[in-house]
Amino acid sequence: MRIAWDGFFFAPQSTAPMTLVRVGWGAATAIWALSLLPDIDPFYTEGALLYERSLQAGSWNPLPRLGWDHTALAMCLVLLVAAVSTMVGLKTRLSAAVSVLCLICLQRANTVIFNSGDLLLRQVGIAVLLAPCGVLWAVDATRARRRGRPPELLRAPFAMRLLQLELAVGYLLSAWTKTRGSTWHDGTAIALSLRIEDLQRFVAPEWLFEQSLLLNLFTWAALAFEATFVFLVWPRRLRLWVLSAGVLFHLGIDTFLDIGFFSVAVYLAYLAFLPTDLADKIVATFDRHALADPSQRRRSAPMPLAVEPAE
Amino acid sequence: MAIVLVLLAEVVTHLPTGSAVHQSVGPEANYVIRLVGTEQQWGVFAPDPRQTSLRIEGRVTFEDGSTAVWELPEGNRVGGNFRFYRWRKWLERVRSDDFQGLWDPTARWIASLYGDRGSAVAKVELVRMFHQNAITGAQPPYQDFTYHTYYVDEPEKLSS
Numbered sequence: 001m002r003i004a005w006d007g008f009f010f011a012p013q014s015t016a017p018m019t020l021v022r023v024g025w026g027a028a029t030a031i032w033a034l035s036l037l038p039d040i041d042p043f044y045t046e047g048a049l050l051y052e053r054s055l056q057a058g059s060w061n062p063l064p065r066l067g068w069d070h071t072a073l074a075m076c077l078v079l080l081v082a083a084v085s086t087m088v089g090l091k092t093r094l095s096a097a098v099s100v101l102c103l104i105c106l107q108r109a110n111t112v113i114f115n116s117g118d119l120l121l122r123q124v125g126i127a128v129l130l131a132p133c134g135v136l137w138a139v140d141a142t143r144a145r146r147r148g149r150p151p152e153l154l155r156a157p158f159a160m161r162l163l164q165l166e167l168a169v170g171y172l173l174s175a176w177t178k179t180r181g182s183t184w185h186d187g188t189a190i191a192l193s194l195r196i197e198d199l200q201r202f203v204a205p206e207w208l209f210e211q212s213l214l215l216n217l218f219t220w221a222a223l224a225f226e227a228t229f230v231f232l233v234w235p236r237r238l239r240l241w242v243l244s245a246g247v248l249f250h251l252g253i254d255t256f257l258d259i260g261f262f263s264v265a266v267y268l269a270y271l272a273f274l275p276t277d278l279a280d281k282i283v284a285t286f287d288r289h290a291l292a293d294p295s296q297r298r299r300s301a302p303m304p305l306a307v308e309p310a311e
Numbered sequence: 312m313a314i315v316l317v318l319l320a321e322v323v324t325h326l327p328t329g330s331a332v333h334q335s336v337g338p339e340a341n342y343v344i345r346l347v348g349t350e351q352q353w354g355v356f357a358p359d360p361r362q363t364s365l366r367i368e369g370r371v372t373f374e375d376g377s378t379a380v381w382e383l384p385e386g387n388r389v390g391g392n393f394r395f396y397r398w399r400k401w402l403e404r405v406r407s408d409d410f411q412g413l414w415d416p417t418a419r420w421i422a423s424l425y426g427d428r429g430s431a432v433a434k435v436e437l438v439r440m441f442h443q444n445a446i447t448g449a450q451p452p453y454q455d456f457t458y459h460t461y462y463v464d465e466p467e468k469l470s471s
Contacts, residue, residue: 009314036394039398048416051413058345059345088364174357183360192446198403260390
């Protein structure tokens with residue numbers, strides 16, 4: 001049990017999956033900041049749509065205490081710069097920490113304008129902050145190699161595991177919450193979701209709503225996907241199939257429903273599940289060190305990975 | 312161990328609020344995940360998706376009797392969606408009875424948008440528009456209901 005635990009959370013392995021998460025998260029967070037800039041006024045302006053609301057116990061936020069009218073604007077600009085810095089791997093951990101801090105402050109300062117996708121984007125950022133994801137395809141790594149101190153490529157994956165477990169458990173919680181409703185049982189939930197006009201992005205064709213059998217199947221398939229993800233995503237032979245199904249599922253959501261960064265954040269979390277050999281190959285397209293010295297890498301991974309024997 | 316504790320706390324916050332586990336450790340779990348900044352909402356379209364479509368209007372009446380209608384900002388569905396989803400989320404809350412504290416500041420803000428007109432704003436009515444969604448066929452017309460009226464008082468006019 002102890003060996004399996006240590007193997008799962010701490011056996012050194014490639015940082016390539018989290019490198020991909022880092023680059024994608026930096027880009028997505030920069031877009032998040034850019035898309036917020038035009039609405040800083042009114043959403044963060046006193047006397048406009050910045051409402052006085054008390055936060056729940058445990059929530060901290062220094063932003064309202066700073067007392068300067070342009071704090072939110074400044075924080076959004078800092079977030080933009082920090083996110084780009086994280087994306088390119090410049091002062092990776094520091095820039096990720098600053099980005100996450102800015103996200104927390106901005107999201108908590110006006111809670112009425114954000115959805116679950118924003119929280120998930122922040123969660124991905126916390127994993128990036130904790131992970132050693134600046135050792136590949138990063139300015140930090142290039143500088144370190146120039147100084148003759150190449151970074152260790154194999155690292156304990158506990159932050160990646162946190163992100164994987166957050167997503168997998170999250171899907172399960174989502175399925176569980178849905179089982180308390182009636183429309184997921186009777187198979188009409190997808191049709192009803194697509195009919196919410198104030199959430200529509202592209203309107204689903206009218207003929208689709210006549211296909212009640214198909215809509216029943218979509219509803220139950222979505223529920224089944226969420227309920228089983230936590231079990232099916234770990235075996236190597238199923239993983240890419242499960243992730244592909246998830247991408248299709250979220251592409252469907254994203255096409256028809258305007259839910260901001262939710263699907264983007266999920267795709268980023270999916271990157272953490274990529275098999276390391278595949279992630280290594282992708283990262284090696286841009287950074288040859290991802291595939292450097294495979295013999296050393298095999299020696300460096302003494303712990304058996306109980307859940308992922310193929311890796 | 313910290314990872315497991317955070318995950319457990321997250322699970323607890325998603326348990327039914329009436330459950331004994333949630334009642335005994337829910338507040339502590341909620342406190343922990345907020346302290347570490349990992350609060351999540353895994354209840355999208357759960358337990359059931361909303362079965363109504365919503366719109367909001369701010370109906371502005373000026374002192375000279377003329378009127379104007381403020382509507383929710385919208386933008387391009389490709390690219391612009393990353394900005395305007397926030398307005399759509401705001402709409403869900405600002406029209407809700409659970410968020411009555413938002414009504415007056417919102418109406419005041421809408422009034423401020425029309426401060427440069429020849430006539431001063433006399434009142435702003437927040438109107439919620441809604442219809443029950445039908446799965447098939449044509450959707451019913453929107454019903455509207457004025458749920459908050461804000462009268463601009465004299466000192467505010469002088470200060471603006």
